[in-house]
Every structure is written in C-alpha cells, then in structure tokens.
Amino acid sequence: MEAPVVPRHIAVVMDGNGRWAQRRLLPRVAGHKQGVHAVRSLIRAARERGVEVLTVFAFSSENWQRPPDEVSFLMDLLLRALREEVDKLHSNDVRFRVVGDVGALGRETQQLIDQAQALTASNRGLCLNVAVNYGGRWDIEQAVARAVAAGDARAFAHYLSFADQPDPDLFIRTGGERRISNFLLWQLAYTELYFCDTLWPDFGEAEFAQALAWFAARERRFGRTGEQVREPVALPG
Numbered sequence: 001m002e003a004p005v006v007p008r009h010i011a012v013v014m015d016g017n018g019r020w021a022q023r024r025l026l027p028r029v030a031g032h033k034q035g036v037h038a039v040r041s042l043i044r045a046a047r048e049r050g051v052e053v054l055t056v057f058a059f060s061s062e063n064w065q066r067p068p069d070e071v072s073f074l075m076d077l078l079l080r081a082l083r084e085e086v087d088k089l090h091s092n093d094v095r096f097r098v099v100g101d102v103g104a105l106g107r108e109t110q111q112l113i114d115q116a117q118a119l120t121a122s123n124r125g126l127c128l129n130v131a132v133n134y135g136g137r138w139d140i141e142q143a144v145a146r147a148v149a150a151g152d153a154r155a156f157a158h159y160l161s162f163a164d165q166p167d168p169d170l171f172i173r174t175g176g177e178r179r180i181s182n183f184l185l186w187q188l189a190y191t192e193l194y195f196c197d198t199l200w201p202d203f204g205e206a207e208f209a210q211a212l213a214w215f216a217a218r219e220r221r222f223g224r225t226g227e228q229v230r231e232p233v234a235l236p237g
C-alpha cells in the first residue's frame with residue numbers, strides 16, 4: 001500500500017517549550033505561551049494541506065506532577081483558548097474535540113469544552129483533537145472498564161477515545177527526545193514516527209513541510225514485504 005502523500009491523521013507531541021524559554025532567560029511558561037502560536041500555525045497549515053485529523057498533546061496524565069504554577073498556567077492557557085479561539089475554529093469549519101479524562105478539569109473548562117464540541121460537531125474541515133489529562137494507558141484502562149461493564153471485553157477497542165477516527169499516519173515529536181511518552185499507545189501501532197530537534201515554539205510551516213516530505217518518502221508495509229507492497233499480487237478472478 002502506498003503511503004498517501006498527505007497523512008489523514010497527524011499526532012503531535014509539542015515538546016521543547018520550557019527550553020525555548022530558558023534559552024531566552026524567560027520563565028518556562030513563556031515557552032508554553034509562545035507554543036500556542038505554533039499550534040495556530042500548524043492548524044492552518046494542516047487545513048490547507050487537506051489533513052483530516054490533527055491531534056495535539058496539550059497536557060498529559062503525568063503533567064500534574066509539574067510545579068503547581070506551571071500546571072495552573074497550562075490550565076489557564078486552555079481556558080483562554082476555549083474562550084478566545086473556538087469561534088475562529090468554528091468559522092474555519094474545524095471540528096473541535098478534547099480527548100482525555102476531562103472530569104478532573106475545572107467546572108468552567110468542562111462547560112466550555114462541552115459547548116465547543118457541540119458548536120463544532122458537524123464541521124467537516126479538519127478534526128482537531130486536543131489531548132488534555134490524557135494518557136495512552138488511561139485510555140486503554142477506561143476502554144477495558146467500559147467494555148467489561150457492557151459485558152463485551154473483546155470489543156474494548158470500540159471504547160477507546162479515538163475509535164471513530166483513523167489511526168495516525170504520522171507522529172511528530174519536536175524537542176529532540178525520541179519517545180512516545182504515553183501518547184496514543186494503541187493507535188500508533190503502524191504510525192510513521194518523525195522526531196526533530198526543533199523546539200516546539202520554533203516549529204513553523206517550513207518544519208511542518210519537512211515532516212510531510214519525510215512522510216511522503218516512507219514505504220508503509222503494514223507487516224508485508226517491500227516487494228508485496230511495490231508489486232501487489234493480482235487476486236484471482
């Protein structure tokens with residue numbers, strides 16, 4: 001199977017905000033603030049290129065362990081984005097979803113998430129998933145628990161957060177680390193993994209284009225051989 005030139009679903013770990021700020025002798029949170037610009041630019045570029053689903057990791061289940069000031073700042077950033085960005089996303093035909101254990105978030109945040117999801121539910125341009133208080137292990141555990149409660153443990157994958165979406169074709173992690181960090185553990189089974197050293201606030205259109213060019217050159221085999229992929233055997237009849 002040829003890799004589609006444009007990935008249908010891109011998942012992104014936006015790493016390097018803290019270092020971006022520290023290199024400028026700024027507090028770490030200044031990097032997160034700047035990171036929001038890079039998110040906006042990525043959403044625009046993904047829409048323009050015809051990407052169907054974009055998933056960004058804004059806050060992991062483990063990020064609660066950061067210093068309390070940084071956790072509050074990230075939560076405020078989310079709240080502010082919900083207040084200020086949703087209308088613009090809606091007018092650009094973006095379907096907005098938050099994925100994760102949202103029950104642990106503030107009441108106003110949860111209300112705004114519900115409103116934003118309802119407002120944009122029938123948009124068909126780009127589906128933007130923002131992972132908040134999300135962890136791949138949490139997702140598998142909650143799916144198993146729901147499947148068991150429904151008496152059909154084997155069907156657990158239907159209860160995963162992304163069950164109605166294609167698996168990511170391309171995973172991007174900025175910031176130089178080469179790890180998954182408990183992101184989409186189940187869904188990344190056959191995803192192409194792209195790592196770059198660029199710190200997230202510096203990840204602009206040129207860096208995105210580079211990631212897409214790298215992806216377009218991959219041969220996706222899904223367990224088959226290169227020969228099978230390049231010369232598919234004609235089926236009888």
Ligand code: FPP
Pocket residue numbers: 014015016017018019020032035036039056057058059060063074077078081130175200
């Ligand atoms: C990792 O960089 C980044 C995060 C934990 C937060 C990412 C959040 C944003 C970019 C803001 C997005 C906001 C919305 C509302 C979508 P790091 O802090 O681990 O950087 P470091 O590795 O340099 O310390």
